Amino acid sequence: MPNTQHFCTLDDTSDLNDELRGIRHRLHQHPELAYQEFQTSDLVAEALASWGYEVTRGLGGTGMVASLKSGTGSRAVAVRADMDALPITEATGLPYSSVHPGKMHACGHDGHTVMVLGAARHLARTRRFDGTVHLVFQPAEEIGSDSGAQRMIADGLFERFPCEAIFGLHNHPGAPAGTFMFRSGPFMAACDTVDITIHGRGGHAARPHLATDPLVIGAGLVTALQTVVSRNIDPMQPAVVTIGAFNAGHAPNVIPETARLQLSVRSFDPEVRKLLETRIRALANAHVQAHGASVDIDYVPGYPVLVNSAQETEFALQVARELVGDERVVDGFGPIAGSEDFAYYLQKKPGCFLRVGNGKDTPMLHNAKYDFNDDNLTVGAAFWTRLVERFLASKV
Structure with a gap:
């Protein structure tokens, strides 16, 4: 097992809490549907560029990839976040509710985006990795066909931004917040x-x-x-x-x-x-x-079966155990009858798609009263940071 003392802990991202909540609430107030994520992608791109990332826009329409290299390593890893909202009228009554009737972040993609942004922020200020990280911000996961993943792949995602593996996650209402859930092999339908x-x-x-x-x-x-x-x-x-x-x-x-x-x-x-x-x-x-x-x-035909590769799933599971402890990690979770266009990435590259609990008694996904659990923001940021650091750890 590698020496873990140099890898990100929960405490390392705790100072980002207020900043990440503010960004998430801003995204939540201004949801955008598939291939209309113009303000969202602008906000994400501006933040990433200010932190020193090389940002390439226009993949799959409103998608983008932010790349950062550290050290002399030749390895590369990708982490994906989805950005689109759903055509649902919000009924949460929250002070940061959607200002666009008939549109809301009812699946937590605002939170997914901000967790990766949190990791981007911490990776940029510490640079404790040896290689290249590609952060993939994808449009149109919810559309069901001709999705953002398909379009980004068609636009040369993996040719232009080569990587050894790709990782992604989705929040999971009904499970305790901050609990990580994994399954190798067929995971989502x-x-x-x-x-x-x-x-x-x-x-x-x-x-x-x-x-x-x-x-x-x-x-x-x-x-x-x-x-x-x-x-x-x-x-x-x-x-x-x-x-x-x-x-x-x-x-x-x-x-x-x-x-x-x-x-x-x-x-x-x-x-x-x-x-x-x-x-x-x-x-x-x-x-x-x-x-x-x-x-x-x-x-x-819609999205294919999402099949996690064994080695990358075991690696991500180990990262989660190091970060939050065995009691907050579930191995062999699922399968889940929902579908995900991350499956297209896994047809091209090895990787792992996992779930993280959004709270035991929270509204289900695609519900007008759903809201992403902000307690997960710094946890997710720490997980993605540690995963990148571990994957790109120097071998010398």
């Missing part, structure tokens, strides 16, 4: 979206025999789709099929022409993912056609 439109024949509610009722067909399909996981997928393999929307008709005395179902499909294995699509398509086609109607199926 692939997520696909399915839009099923049933075309029937509309008519008068009093003469259903002269119509082909897409609403009744859709209701039966909702029930039938519940068998896709329970009767097709190995019970040892996690998978989810959720019908989140069912829209048909507008009046009680009218049989509508169409009915529309929207599904969220989640899985952790590529073969399971393929099987889910095959069965959903086959079931929808057979069910609808059996009732004399027709169907359109738009199956949209």
Whole structure:
């Protein structure tokens, strides 16, 4: 084990508490949606440049990379933060609530950004590492497809900013603040979206025999789709099929022409993912056609399974244990049915995506009353600092 006395501790970043809270509250008040993170990226870029980082903007639209080299080492590591907000009207009542109706940081990306900024601040003033750190500030994680990670990779992220590994995290309501949670291998689910439109024949509610009722067909399909996981997928393999929307008709005395179902499909294995699509398509086609109607199926692949590499996960877990102690670190956490576009980075580079507790009794993510726990800001800053220092520790 390396000599840890020279690596960052919780006390080392405690003096940044007020500064980081102020930045986080400012970001929280001014949330910006996917690919609209103009003020956010300006604030981040200005701070990083003032601390001596070489800042490259315009990757993936509003994304950027801030690079800092120290010593003579040739190794490099990347740490990623996401910056976008969600189209939700905030209901926290906090003094720093969103000033933009219909937009809020309901997933904590403001906190993720500021934790990495805190690490950037401390790394710049101490420079106790030997090599290069690339801090990746990414837009559009929440968008679901054509995401910021995809666009940054397409813009040459790893060619322009080579690194040996990449790390990222997400806060986790329901777990104690400052608790770090890890899982090697498949950690977060692939997520696909399915839009099923049933075309029937509309008519008068009093003469259903002269119509082909897409609403009744859709209701039966909702029930039938519940068998896709329970009767097709190995019970040892996690998978989810959720019908989140069912829209048909507008009046009680009218049989509508169409009915529309929207599904969220989640899985952790590529073969399971393929099987889910095959069965959903086959079931929808057979069910609808059996009732004399027709169907359109738009199956949209979303983020892939997020797979953490074993070595980098064990390394990050060890960093957390050194920082906060064994009692605040959970190994083998999850898997988590939510999805994350950090998965695209892990298809290109080894790395680890982890979770950090946001508080046991705090509102869930994507909730109008959610707020990032400010107690995590200096903890996260210390964790990222120590991880970079440890990864780029001098070997002499």
